Amino acid sequence: MSEDIQTGLAEILEEVAGVAPADATPEKSFTEDLDVDSLSMVEIATAVEDKFGVAIPDDELGNIKTVGDAISYIQKNRA
């Protein structure tokens, strides 16, 4: 389950921010390790909603620091 999410998220990261799929591992920080800026995080949130049906409100988006945080959030909130 979480592997599916990781794969899907890696696809989004590659499309939006040019992150190599192999680099999209749970411990990576979006800003520190993957060079994803705040506007790209907004695009990622929109893509996550399309792909997983999970909307990420702005106040939650600020708490998502790592790929792992995003995976957990999607896992917890997926219907």
Add this chain to the structure above:
Amino acid sequence: MSTSVGDVVVTGLGATTPLGSDVASTWDALLAGRSGVSRITDDWIKEFPAQLVARLAADPAGQLDRVRARRLDRSQQVAVVAAEEAWRDSGAADAGVASERVAVVFGTGIGGALTLLGQDDVLEEKGPKRVSPFTIPMLMPNGPAAAVGLAVGAKGGVHAPVSACASGAEAIRWGLDLLRFDRADVVLVGGAEACVHPLPMAGFAAMRAMSTRNDEPERASRPFDKARDGFVLGEGAAALVLERGDAARARGARVHARLAGAGGTADGYDLVAPHPEGEGAGRAIAAAVRDAGLSAADIGHVNAHATSTPVGDTAEAAAIRTTLGEHVLVTATKSQTGHLLGAAGALESIFTVLALREQLVPATANLDDPDDDAAVQALDIVRREPRRTQLTAAVNDSFGFGGHNIALVFTTA
């Protein structure tokens, strides 16, 4: 103008145009008489009176990294492609110029129109939450300048003149001023435009400004010709690297030409129609020649703004004849490139620089039957074949809706 900082020279050239993906291929195509104009075949064009466009020879997105390209409006993509070529050509990156002393001046006529209109479609169809977070940086008219500034790491200031079809030339004039006022050591200047979309096409057509010679695309842009009926919208960008002559020579840079002077005026006559005798245009040319410390007799060539509109071309011919005389070799390269709006002045400045460097004036295509206007008849407009000649100084004219007039004087290196 006598300045404490000495002369200003052009050390880098870059372009992506309807004639080619860089300066060399564009210049070759220009001299070969090739046209960049074609007829739009998309469904939406069917009801449009004017169906012609001069599209880029190469898709700029294909010349940039994919992720970088998707965050840039097409007008910004072309700006970056042209600027990076000019920057490489200048060798400034290897010369150790401090980034705090590098400035950018890059104009556009319309800005990120494709993003503005495309995201408005998204808003209408999918709602506000689906509008891209990159919408504003992609549509803002300083976007091309900002993207170029980031591309070359310019920290000495990034500026974006917006004066319609004079924007590219105005950027060059600002660049000259920045160097003369010692506000920078190297200035990357230019213009960019990419607005081929139904709305701008419909707007220009509603002004009756565009050619409707739909069945003969390559013959449609015909400056100074009796049968001209409007301009052809083009897309692209052009960039030049300017620096002080002493610094350029000290680092052994190749100098393409000198930027000897500039003049700018406003018509104060009408929002869009040019003054019929080109009064403001003539004052801009005279000011530029004076600024260069030259006289009319020194000017051997004019790359005219001449967009192929009925009123614009004759007004400019009058201005050239009155200000410079009848000895100058005039050419109108929009006959092949189409009208690149905010990029036009920069692209035509490159053609002016190359004419000086190569001692060769490109021909005006499609000038089969010059207008009966007295000034057009009096001028020596190069046609049919490029003309080899001896030049020491040349002028590039650019004019924009709003009554903006810019003239630039270039001289041999």
